[in-house]
Amino acid sequence: MKGRSQVALTVVCLLLGWLLALQIRSTGNFATVVPDLRTSEMRVLLMDAMRQNQNLQEEVEGLRQQLSGYELAATRGEDALEQLHDNLEKARVLAGITAVVGQGLTVTINDSERAAAAADDPALFIVHDEDILKIVNVLRAAGAEAISVNGQRLLATSEIHCAGPAVSVNNTRIAAPFIVTAIGDNRALESALRMRGGIIETLSYFGIEIEIRLHERVVVPGFTRPLRFEWAEPVLGR
Amino acid sequence: MLLAIVGLLMGLLLGFVSGVRIPPHLAPYTAVALLAAADSLLGGLRSSLSGTFDDTIFVSGLISNALLAALLAFVGDRMGINLYLAAVVAFGVRIFQNLAIIRRMLLLRV
Numbered sequence: 001m002k003g004r005s006q007v008a009l010t011v012v013c014l015l016l017g018w019l020l021a022l023q024i025r026s027t028g029n030f031a032t033v034v035p036d037l038r039t040s041e042m043r044v045l046l047m048d049a050m051r052q053n054q055n056l057q058e059e060v061e062g063l064r065q066q067l068s069g070y071e072l073a074a075t076r077g078e079d080a081l082e083q084l085h086d087n088l089e090k091a092r093v094l095a096g097i098t099a100v101v102g103q104g105l106t107v108t109i110n111d112s113e114r115a116a117a118a119a120d121d122p123a124l125f126i127v128h129d130e131d132i133l134k135i136v137n138v139l140r141a142a143g144a145e146a147i148s149v150n151g152q153r154l155l156a157t158s159e160i161h162c163a164g165p166a167v168s169v170n171n172t173r174i175a176a177p178f179i180v181t182a183i184g185d186n187r188a189l190e191s192a193l194r195m196r197g198g199i200i201e202t203l204s205y206f207g208i209e210i211e212i213r214l215h216e217r218v219v220v221p222g223f224t225r226p227l228r229f230e231w232a233e234p235v236l237g238r
Numbered sequence: 239m240l241l242a243i244v245g246l247l248m249g250l251l252l253g254f255v256s257g258v259r260i261p262p263h264l265a266p267y268t269a270v271a272l273l274a275a276a277d278s279l280l281g282g283l284r285s286s287l288s289g290t291f292d293d294t295i296f297v298s299g300l301i302s303n304a305l306l307a308a309l310l311a312f313v314g315d316r317m318g319i320n321l322y323l324a325a326v327v328a329f330g331v332r333i334f335q336n337l338a339i340i341r342r343m344l345l346l347r348v
Contacts, residue, residue, distance in 0.1 A: 006241050008293045009282055012300060013245035014252075016275040021253020023268055026260040205262060 040195055044141070051143065096155045097223050100146045104183035104218040105190060107135060111176050112207035124206045127176050129162040131208070134199050135180055136160065142192035144182040146220040150174040153223045170225065186214045242279075266315075266322045270307040273329035278303065280336040287343045303329075 073080045092098045109132065112125035136147055136154065147154045152169040154160075159168065166173040182189055190212055193200050200210055260268050278300040285291040307325035314321025 004293050005282075005286060005291050005296070008296050009279070009286075010241045010245035012275055012279050012282065012296075013242045014249040016272065016279060017246040017249020017251075018253040019249075019268055019272040019275060021250045022258060022260055023265075023272060025254065026262075026265065026268075 040197075044192070044195075048141070095223075095227070096146065096153050097227060099219055099222045100183060101217055101219045102145070102183040103186055103216055104144075104146075104181065104220070105186045105212055105214050106218065107139075107180040107182075107193065108209075108211040108213075109135070109176070109178045109180070109203075110209040113209065125208070127178060127203075127208060129160050129167045131199070131203060132167060132178055132180065133160045135193065138192050138199055139180070139182045139184070139189055142184065142189045144184040144189055146183045148181045148220045150179055151221055153221055155223050155227075170223070181218055181220050183218060183220050190214060266311045266320075267308055270311050270322050270325045270329075271304055273326055273333070274300065274304040274307050277329045277332050277336070280333055280340065284336045284340050284343075287340060 069083065070080075073083055093100060109127050111127055132149060136149070139147055149160065149169050152158070152172055152174065154169070158170050161168045163173055166175045167178070168174075192198070193212060195201075200212075203210060278296065281299065282291060282296045285296070307322065307329070310325050311322035314323075
């Protein structure tokens with residue numbers, strides 16, 4: 001009889017210890033996130049600096065070639081027109097008024113299915129303009145070259161703003177599910193989104209549904225509205 | 239007694255070594271299970287000190303307490319009320335009561 005009670009007590013002690021360790025480990029996780037985040041932040045900064053360096057070098061190379069191209073064209077008149085046409089096409093792509101295609105990913109973001117407990121703030125379980133803004137920002141930081149949200153191409157003048165139950169992008173109301181399409185190195189983009197302590201981890205905590213799909217070819221539409229500057233004009237004489 | 243401490247240490251080791259991690263929304267369940275185990279343990283200690291320990295009662299008490307607590311947590315989750323707090327309070331009170339009784343028994347014995 002004595003032996004059996006010992007066994008029962010031991011088993012319960014084992015269970016208690018196991019649960020205790022699990023609970024400590026899962027709460028302890030939050031403490032370890034910060035230093036990890038710090039190192040990954042530094043890594044991203046370093047990668048960005050290296051990439052920027054490389055881009056600048058490529059730009060120098062490109063400008064040199066362009067210069068020699070102009071010099072050559074100056075000797076032959078008619079080629080200059082063609083070069084101007086090429087440049088115009090490049091400028092259009094850079095301005096975002098033409099649709100572009102390339103390797104990239106789509107991120108689908110939907111409201112949480114989970115019902116909020118009475119004590120919780122229900123606003124935590126739906127997608128906000130800030131969440132999309134953060135995702136777009138992360139994508140841009142990771143080198144996305146063209147981004148659209150629900151078919152709205154993001155330009156330098158685009159806003160992502162709260163509009164009551166919807167979100168306003170390019171002065172167009174859009175609602176969940178939000179589909180962010182980005183062109184760029186899709187593995188780099190994905191890992192930037194999935195970074196520990198990053199945007200995806202934060203949003204999934206509240207049950208916000210996020211799905212990332214990598215594509216070999218994805219189309220980002222062009223900006224469709226008239227693009228006009230009413231107030232700003234270029235500074236001449238520089 | 240020694241065996242129980244060894245069991246506790248082994249459980250801690252097992253928990254830290256195994257890769258199991260509790261998702262945040264299941265945390266109330268483990269908290270309640272933890273308290274059910276602690277409560278049963280102190281109850282068992284008390285009854286073994288008073289000589290009324292019965293392993294069938296001990297084990298069935300542990301299981302039924304844990305099940306009721308898990309049910310409360312689940313129903314509370316569905317209803318949006320933190321019902322598992324009821325189990326936490328009930329176990330908490332019992333743990334303190336049992337501890338007081340054990341303390342008295344040990345002190346009076348000496």
